[in-house]
Amino acid sequence: MFKTLIEKELKEIIGSTRFAVTFGVCACLIVLAFYVGARNYQISQTRYEAAIAENFRQMEGITEWLNVNHHIYLPPNPVSSLVTGISNDIGRNIQVQGLGELRAEDSRFNNDPLFAVFRFLDLDFIFQIILSLFAILFAYNAICGEKEQGTLRLTFANGIPKDKYILGKISGSFLALALPLLIPILIGCLLLPIMGIPMSSQDWGKLALVILAGYLYFGIFLSLSVWVSGLTHRSSNAFLLLLVIWIFSVLILPRSAVLIAGRAVDVISVDEISAQKSVLNAQIWREDRDKMNEFKPSEDTEIDQIMQDFQKMMQDLSAERDQRMRELGGRLAEQRRNEQSVQERLAFSLARLSPSAAFSLAVMNLAGTSIDLKQHFLDAASAYQQSYASFMREKTGGTLKGGGMVMVFRRDGDDVTPKEIDPQEIPVFQYQPPSVATVFNASFLDFGLLALFNILFFAGAYTTFLRYDVR
Amino acid sequence: MNETLSQIDGSGRQESMLVAAHLSKRYEDGVLALDDLSLAVAPGEIYAMLGGNGAGKTTTINLFLNFIDPTSGQAIVDGIVTHEEPLTARQKIAYVSENVMLYTNFTALQNLDYFARLGGQNDYSKEEYRTALLRVGLQEEAHGKRLRDFSKGMRQKCGIAIAILKDAPAILLDEPTSGLDPKAGLEFISLLDDLRSEGKAILMSTHDIFRAKQIANTIGIMNEGKLVMQKTTEELRGENLEELYVNYMVSGMAVAS
Numbered sequence: 001m002f003k004t005l006i007e008k009e010l011k012e013i014i015g016s017t018r019f020a021v022t023f024g025v026c027a028c029l030i031v032l033a034f035y036v037g038a039r040n041y042q043i044s045q046t047r048y049e050a051a052i053a054e055n056f057r058q059m060e061g062i063t064e065w066l067n068v069n070h071h072i073y074l075p076p077n078p079v080s081s082l083v084t085g086i087s088n089d090i091g092r093n094i095q096v097q098g099l100g101e102l103r104a105e106d107s108r109f110n111n112d113p114l115f116a117v118f119r120f121l122d123l124d125f126i127f128q129i130i131l132s133l134f135a136i137l138f139a140y141n142a143i144c145g146e147k148e149q150g151t152l153r154l155t156f157a158n159g160i161p162k163d164k165y166i167l168g169k170i171s172g173s174f175l176a177l178a179l180p181l182l183i184p185i186l187i188g189c190l191l192l193p194i195m196g197i198p199m200s201s202q203d204w205g206k207l208a209l210v211i212l213a214g215y216l217y218f219g220i221f222l223s224l225s226v227w228v229s230g231l232t233h234r235s236s237n238a239f240l241l242l243l244v245i246w247i248f249s250v251l252i253l254p255r256s257a258v259l260i261a262g263r264a265v266d267v268i269s270v271d272e273i274s275a276q277k278s279v280l281n282a283q284i285w286r287e288d289r290d291k292m293n294e295f296k297p298s299e300d301t302e303i304d305q306i307m308q309d310f311q312k313m314m315q316d317l318s319a320e321r322d323q324r325m326r327e328l329g330g331r332l333a334e335q336r337r338n339e340q341s342v343q344e345r346l347a348f349s350l351a352r353l354s355p356s357a358a359f360s361l362a363v364m365n366l367a368g369t370s371i372d373l374k375q376h377f378l379d380a381a382s383a384y385q386q387s388y389a390s391f392m393r394e395k396t397g398g399t400l401k402g403g404g405m406v407m408v409f410r411r412d413g414d415d416v417t418p419k420e421i422d423p424q425e426i427p428v429f430q431y432q433p434p435s436v437a438t439v440f441n442a443s444f445l446d447f448g449l450l451a452l453f454n455i456l457f458f459a460g461a462y463t464t465f466l467r468y469d470v471r
Numbered sequence: 472m473n474e475t476l477s478q479i480d481g482s483g484r485q486e487s488m489l490v491a492a493h494l495s496k497r498y499e500d501g502v503l504a505l506d507d508l509s510l511a512v513a514p515g516e517i518y519a520m521l522g523g524n525g526a527g528k529t530t531t532i533n534l535f536l537n538f539i540d541p542t543s544g545q546a547i548v549d550g551i552v553t554h555e556e557p558l559t560a561r562q563k564i565a566y567v568s569e570n571v572m573l574y575t576n577f578t579a580l581q582n583l584d585y586f587a588r589l590g591g592q593n594d595y596s597k598e599e600y601r602t603a604l605l606r607v608g609l610q611e612e613a614h615g616k617r618l619r620d621f622s623k624g625m626r627q628k629c630g631i632a633i634a635i636l637k638d639a640p641a642i643l644l645d646e647p648t649s650g651l652d653p654k655a656g657l658e659f660i661s662l663l664d665d666l667r668s669e670g671k672a673i674l675m676s677t678h679d680i681f682r683a684k685q686i687a688n689t690i691g692i693m694n695e696g697k698l699v700m701q702k703t704t705e706e707l708r709g710e711n712l713e714e715l716y717v718n719y720m721v722s723g724m725a726v727a728s
């Protein structure tokens with residue numbers, strides 16, 4: 001009998017015109033999302049290679065390692081191109097020096113602001129919108145539609161247990177919708193190797209988890225729709241209610257969570273940090289000027305000695321200035337990081353009330369394009385900075401660029417033609433995207449939430465239907 | 472329960488398939504829709520409930536199907552109290568609703584197949600579905616059409632075919648002729664006659680005095696939830712049922728005989 005119920009759902013849904021049209025549209029969009037992601041990867045890869053080549057080209061003819069301006073770049077990743085997350089908003093380019101703070105620049109959206117206007121058509125977006133609407137569109141009248149139609153009555157004039165019926169209904173409509181969706185998804189996956197996207201087994205693993213998250217998300221909206229359709233006796237009401245829930249889940253909740261967190265937790269702004277820094281800077285300069293004024297050479301000393309003393313004092317002052325500025329900068333940066341992470345935690349906790357946000361966070365974590373990406377990139381760059389620094393120290397004999405003023409003494413009269421440097425000697429920067437295990441751990445909470453929403457809504461649909469008046 | 476049965480069915484006929492024993496239903500809003508109804512239908516017998524709108528006919532049928540629980544009394548199908556074992560009871564009932572609604576996206580054949588399976592009949596062939604549809608008067612060319620293009624009468628015929636295919640010992644019909652044209656109505660009457668010969672116990676509600684008299688073994692007149700008259704067709708021979716009916720409707724005072 002269970003088989004009969006499931007077969008009927010399959011036939012009824014797949015046989016309808018509504019299905020043919022909606023499925024066609026959804027399938028096109030899903031394939032399109034894969035295509036756009038693949039193109040996005042190709043373009044990013046070309047740019048990435050060009051940027052590296054340009055970096056080396058600029059070093060041509062340079063004879064002093066000290067004059068090298070070295071940049072490293074965030075390499076594109078296939079899965080990150082499919083689920084872009086914040087990867088287009090953050091800087092992908094870091095100028096590395098032996099010392100000092102690193103700052104990533106030149107985000108994709110910075111260079112191509114046009115793309116920032118509508119963002120990308122990525123899998124996160126498409127799944128979030130399409131899968132939920134698809135579920136709602138076919139399940140909003142799962143129960144009340146049958147009641148309006150009068151078929152529920154005739155069905156229950158037979159010896160059908162209600163629990164079996166609702167199980168058959170949910171699993172039947174899940175199968176009827178989820179199985180066809182596999183087609184565009186598989187076509188999309190096939191598109192990746194066809195378009196020459198180098199997917200490692202790790203990448204496939206992540207993509208599989210993204211798709212799994214998509215199905216969990218789809219299940220949430222399906223069971224929610226069945227539930228709502230069992231709460232009302234009119235399908236128009238059910239549809240309206242589901243539309244409101246959808247708007248809240250997809251649009252309102254995630255955004256207001258960020259807004260509320262922004263209000264609730266103050267984060268020291270970059271502007272304020274630089275303001276505080278310049279206040280300190282000015283103060284130090286005033287102090288230094290006083291000290292310079294107080295500089296009195298002892299009368300009987302030679303001019304050379306005086307110059308040397310002065311030079312020494314200047315160097316000490318400079319070192320002290322750097323030290324104090326670095327201290328303040330470090331303190332403020334840490335304060336900002338802490339406040340930001342409190343704010344983030346609050347925003348994400350609130351946003352996770354929405355299944356759409358939980359889904360989005362899950363897939364961004366899986367793709368390695370969550371908000372952590374920026375820090376990962378910077379961490380990788382800092383680690384690289386160490387090896388770059390020791391390389392430079394070796395090449396230049398201890399002098400490092402970056403921290404502050406550098407004085408280069410060169411004896412004149414050396415008429416040996418300086419040798420050009422070989423940029424290939426510079427250590428290669430490698431950005432290791434997080435492994436499947438790592439990203440799965442990172443998205444574990446959201447997977448748990450997606451599963452929990454499924455269980456909750458399923459239980460809601462189930463218990464509501466047991467009390468439903470089938471007349 | 473046997474006591475109840477013998478009380479109602481004291482005629483010495485074969486034990487009843489459908490029994491209402493002092494059945495009452497008061498809805499949540501306080502309406503007493505059914506007031507101490509007792510009736511019995513034996514296999515091979517047709518019982519027609521006559522009554523105006525709101526008399527309690529559909530309520531009675533809903534109680535037999537246990538779509539609602541009785542306030543007091545029992546509805547019994549083949550010895551099973553329906554509100555105690557609704558699933559088993561429903562297996563013994565074929566039902567045609569007042570306004571038959573089926574899956575509009577399915578063809579007549581698909582609808583028949585689905586509901587036959589729900590009714591526990593898994594082994595019908597397509598030919599048997601066609602035979603059933605022809606038997607209720609649905610022409611061959613309509614069998615493969617989707618129900619959304621069907622008239623009310625055509626749907627009614629499908630509903631009747633579904634009831635036949637379930638092959639249950641009891642049949643409940645809620646105003647089954649309301650959507651049928653005169654010719655189809657006539658065919659339906661002869662179909663009911665066949666089913667009766669097969670030994671089905673048939674309880675039908677209707678407004679149609681003429682057809683009730685034509686086919687039923689027993690006629691009960693209901694008014695405001697009460698069975699105000701119950702007579703066999705033999706007892707009614709020579710009496711003017713229309714007049715009786717209208718009188719009962721107007722006065723509403725007489726007690727079931």
Ligand SMILES: Nc1ncnc2c1ncn2[C@@H]1O[C@H](COP(=O)(O)OP(=O)(O)O)[C@@H](O)[C@H]1O
Nearest residue numbers: 498500502504523524525526527528529530531
């Ligand atoms: N769900 C309900 N809630 C409250 N009252 C109802 C309900 N269903 C029917 N009734 C009332 O019960 C009475 C009998 O209704 P019904 O059995 O449908 O009559 P019939 O089928 O003979 O026309 C009517 O007065 C009707 O208004």
Ligand SMILES: [Mg+2]
Nearest residue numbers: 528529530569
């Ligand atoms: Mg009625």
